[in-house]
Amino acid sequence: MQHNPYLYILVMAGVTYLIRVLPLTLIRKEIKNVTLRSFLFYVPYVTLAVMTFPSILSATGSVWSALLALVVGIVLAWRGGSLFQVAVSACVVVFVSELFLC
């Protein structure tokens, strides 16, 4: 790392805080522009999906254990599993499947 980690953290924290605090302090009315509002509405889903796949495949010891965790996670979340349940289940699936795979 040639950059300063503390400056990196400061940049992240500063931007994140401004995003959160500016609407609370400045904008007291709702955003009226439908396109902008729609863009902001879709952003988290697209970003998280792009970040999840295919990166998840290289996060564990085996591509197959990760793929299995992805499928189990999707099925569980689809059936209404909570954030905590889905996250823990994905971990358990990887741990158990890698006992056989690795």
Added chain:
Amino acid sequence: MPQSNLTWFRNGVRDGMPIALGYLAVSFTLGIAAKNIGLTPFQAMLASLTNNASAGEFAGFTLIAAGASYWELAVMTLITNARYLLMSCSLSQKLDPETPLVHRMLIGYDVTDEIFGISIAVPDKLNPCYNYGAMAVALPGWALGTLLGAVMGNVLPVRVVSALSVGLYGMFIAIIIPPSRQNRVIGVLVALSMAASWLVSSISLLNVISPGMRIILLTVLIAGAAAVLFPVKEGEKEADRAA
């Protein structure tokens, strides 16, 4: 019957406790990710204590690992945390217009998916003391989990670290899948985003694009196109709150 500030605070602690426990487990994997890219446990904890953002921190770590410029990191943070802008807009409507600036600045420190969710669910107007109660347990939960992950990542067997590393992705799945089920546009977008991400990262000609840039470009392109093609109507805002 108007509730006292203390009652609001206590209710915040009560509702924030399950959130804090979930954070403790989930941020553990964030700590491992931070350690993997070369941050010290203290830096990992500091990042969590000052950011309180799962996806934003994770994306930030990816860019830090790649030695990105401060500007790239700022843009990435802006994009991955853009949803907090929407949440804060919505939360500003929930506050009494007379709420002093200092309270607005303090609750703005910890507008997360989960705390937003419980804040917006309280009946009538929101008292900032409720958020302080939730923050009093959620902030340490998130920071301590990250610290433990960064410290224990070294001690734990490789198998366990491998298993825990997938936890954060599990959390992302838990955030994007339930709305995908309710809203067909989101469902198609999620599938399309994953396919596009896989395509861009597997085509060798496009390897000049860094992972961070890939996330930024695809997000702006796909979410932008969706905003133009499928503008969100008023009634669909509830799905966003549930996320």
